[in-house]
Amino acid sequence: MKPLNILAISGSLRKVSYNTAAIEALSRxxxxxxxxxxxxxxxDLPLFNPDLESQLPAAVADLKSALAQSQGLIIASPEYAHGISGVMKNALDWLVSGEEFVYLPVMLINTSPRASHAQAALxxxxxxxxxxxxxxxCVSVPLLSSNLDMEGVIQTPExxxxxxxxxxxxxxxxxAQGEADDWASV
Incomplete structure (x- = not known):
């Protein structure tokens, strides 16, 4: 196995977030x-404004750089009002016009299996x-109301x-995508 760098983003800003706990556990x-x-x-990302794309704000440049250095992206986002969290959608809007996201492998994590609307929207x-x-x-795990943090997630086999x-x-x-790309370039 070649070394892989994967970026993981939680769509929650909450200090105690199940989505953040899930991706932090995955990192361990x-x-x-x-x-x-x-x-x-x-x-830290400003609200998406296409007028700023020619002079990217530093936080946006950092996100794009982190994604460009990754071979995949993991997204764990809560569902708010039957949709993606506003901060997650804002981050994705900043990435729409860049090359970093095109054909990028993506894994979705749902920490509340009954929350299907955000997953569909994502x-x-x-x-x-x-x-x-x-x-x-893509994984759905029942973290909602579990009171588990990252350590609790790691220690809970289910x-x-x-x-x-x-x-x-x-x-x-x-x-597999890398191997397919290698064959396509031959």
Whole structure:
């Protein structure tokens, strides 16, 4: 296995967030050759404004740089009012016009399996942006009202197991896409 860098974004700004706990746990559960970097700048992004794209704000440039250095993206976003959280949608809007997202493998994590609207909306947005969702890597885990933090997620096999399996499937999908790209260039 080649070393992989994966960026993980929680669509929640809450200090105690199940979505953040899930991706932080994944960063610790990742195999040795896989680095899952948790993006922490979501709250620093200004509201999307196409007029600023020629002179990117520093926070946006940092997000684009982190994504450009990654071979995949993990998104864990809560559902608010049957949709994607505003801060998550704002981050995705900043990435729409860049090359960093095109054909990028994406894994979705849902921490409240009854919250299906945000997942459907994320799938639509990611597909529109030409991201490549690795379906068998997407995971729903019942964290809502569990009171589990990152350590609790890691220590709870019925949560940690599906997250690890999803990450394994995601890594396999990234590697398969890389092999397909290698064959296409021959």
């Amino acid at each position: 559960l990742a195999p040795d050759q896989v680095t899952v970097k948790v993006y922490r700048g979501l709250g 799938r639509e947005v990611v597909a529109t942006m030409s991201g490549r969702i690795i379906d068998n890597a 949560i940690a197991g599906p997250l690890q399996k999803g990450l394994q499937q995601f890594v396999a999908g990234i590697e």
